[in-house]
Amino acid sequence: MRRGLVHVTRRFTxxxxxxxxxxxxxxxxxxxxxxxxxxSHGHNYVLEVTLAGPxxxxxxxxxxxxxxxxxxxxxxxxxxxxxxxNADALFRAQIxxxxxxxxxxxxxxxxxxxxxxxxxxxxxxxxxxxxxFGP
Amino acid sequence: MSAPAEGRLTRSYHFSAAHRLxxxxxxxxxxxxxxxxxxxxxxxxxYVEVTVAGPxxxxxxxxxxxxxLDATVKRVLLDRVDHYDLSTxxxxxxxxxxxxxxxxxxxxxxxxxxxxxxxLRRVAVVETANNVFEYFGDDEEP
Numbered sequence: 001m002r003r004g005l006v007h008v009t010r011r012f013t014x015x016x017x018x019x020x021x022x023x024x025x026x027x028x029x030x031x032x033x034x035x036x037x038x039x040s041h042g043h044n045y046v047l048e049v050t051l052a053g054p055x056x057x058x059x060x061x062x063x064x065x066x067x068x069x070x071x072x073x074x075x076x077x078x079x080x081x082x083x084x085x086n087a088d089a090l091f092r093a094q095i096x097x098x099x100x101x102x103x104x105x106x107x108x109x110x111x112x113x114x115x116x117x118x119x120x121x122x123x124x125x126x127x128x129x130x131x132x133f134g135p
Numbered sequence: 136m137s138a139p140a141e142g143r144l145t146r147s148y149h150f151s152a153a154h155r156l157x158x159x160x161x162x163x164x165x166x167x168x169x170x171x172x173x174x175x176x177x178x179x180x181x182y183v184e185v186t187v188a189g190p191x192x193x194x195x196x197x198x199x200x201x202x203x204l205d206a207t208v209k210r211v212l213l214d215r216v217d218h219y220d221l222s223t224x225x226x227x228x229x230x231x232x233x234x235x236x237x238x239x240x241x242x243x244x245x246x247x248x249x250x251x252x253x254x255l256r257r258v259a260v261v262e263t264a265n266n267v268f269e270y271f272g273d274d275e276e277p
Contacts, residue, residue: 004273006236006268006270008268008269010266011264055236055237055240058158059158059161059234061234
């Protein structure tokens, strides 16, 4: 939270599949650590993108929300929606947990949104979310 | 004896109002381009989340009186905006482009002025289920 700035949050949704598995581990070890998550399954993800910034005195906006929608669709929603996250190049070396996915989304969005990007909150299901405020 | 713990409470309020986004500094064509469909008169069911902080009263166990907060928010906010056209019929918003950003800051100013100094911590304008605008005030962190 940054005082003096308006915080704008927009909500996006995408659906994707994944499983938790480390190739270098035995099947028994994967099963012990990840349990049911070793089996391919999917989620309806909800991504909340929060920008913090000054309000343009002419437009009254921190950022054009239609432009934000386009950027987030191009960079994140289009990439992950109805995709197998394990097949994405971003998850060759890391498991597509919610924690890793929210950091990956940050890396995809920060080049386009810059310092205005304040927080990402990624809901895997209605009971669990991960938040990231940047490195 | 230690000071009483600070508590924060958030209350959600609702009003319905019309608005359109149009900046007097822009031409009609520019307004249509910048604001798109929001340039047309339309409306929302707005929710406003108001967060106040205060010492937890050792007797009542409360950080604030919800009844008092409700009465204050009704007087300074809801009575001014509920079932009005924010862009044309609310004198306190004259000259303001009624984006969520500007509404959050205007509502902060109205509510903060009606509460003891330092009590108000956050105002969030929930314009739709997908869009939220938050303001935390201008002062340094207390």
